[in-house]
Amino acid sequence: MYELFFKKFNEKVLLTTEEQDLVQQYLAPKKLRKKQYLLQEGDICKNICFVEKGALKAYVLDDTGEEHITAFALEGWTMGDLASFMKQEPATLNIDALEDCELILISKQAHDELLERLPKYQIYIRMLMTDAYMALQKRTTNMISLSLDDRYFALTQMYPNIVQRVPQHMIASFMGLSPETLSRIRSRSGTKR
Amino acid sequence: MYELFFKKFNEKVLLTTEEQDLVQQYLAPKKLRKKQYLLQEGDICKNICFVEKGALKAYVLDDTGEEHITAFALEGWTMGDLASFMKQEPATLNIDALEDCELILISKQAHDELLERLPKYQIYIRMLMTDAYMALQKRTTNMISLSLDDRYFALTQMYPNIVQRVPQHMIASFMGLSPETLSRIRSRSGTKR
């Protein structure tokens, strides 16, 4: 159940067996069926969530009720409304399951205690945040500096598994485009797969 | 010279005078004249830089040689090509001074030593990264879910000092638009100031 979580953790900071046992006491497994919510706008994000299996999407709703996908999370990724989690204030994001999922939850309390108790957890979180920031920065930079065609190509290179696994109209939403436009980008650049 | 840096540091993690002295040994001041480079694409980002006074911009150049601004940094903000800094690989960003600046530099080596030597520095960096990530996430979400008019309005609310201090065509670049379009957004929404 916790294999992937600790695999990823150990890639960043190597834990002893005892430390691993300690961390595990703070984790809670959770299964989620396709289409079920992990978090709804307005609720407080009580947990940060690691995806052991399955896939999630995070999105905001605009005034017309349309979904704008802000992030995907596949196996090995961490997901949550970070602002809501850190400040324990109402979430602006919705998160739900694209597929049946096996998740690992870390509550705010568990997170705070681990930060205090285990220096390696602190290091892990710092590295996680740093990596997440660099990835988001790359995405933002592409967004303002590349043509749509290049942005889509960059996406297929950077996250081939997302592009393969997720319906196209969600990729379009993630890029901030209409599904029709993405379809035309694909047909003109022959990037079908 | 280091007032603002330690003010911001102490807001996140409170340092004793001794700790402050220790940290200070790892810092290097630097002055930069308007239009001078702090970092050029292809160089290695050797330092993370804190702005005590002045303003910086970071940008990428596209194939047509046009500037796309990815970030501004005013007093109290931290700036750098994080990916280049962390991995000590060639930078993709250019960073230069919008105004005469007083900066504080932390070299990669200093950064690594401080992380090892001073747990509070680790905490500081974790918090800095977390805050930066949340801010960028907000920006990205706005980018894909709001109309241009609303995006500009959100920007003026979130960073009024940037909008005041920076030429409009750079704000346009930061938003990924032409200067003409931003000018029209402003005239139709009466958001002149």
Place this chain on the structure above:
DNA sequence: AAAAAACATTGACATAAATCAATGTTTTTC
């Protein structure tokens, strides 16, 4: 296996933004 739902593609048209160009304004430089 059949029916329904979700999804992708394509075309016609409307709309928004980019581009090009001209003008006026503000800021910088000398």
Place this chain on the structure above:
DNA sequence: GAAAAACATTGATTTATGTCAATGTTTTTT
């Protein structure tokens, strides 16, 4: 203080993307 440079605005036009609608395909449900 004058000249030059940088900047902002506005109009006309082109281009890219969104929207609406129809069709065909794939996936899910029963």
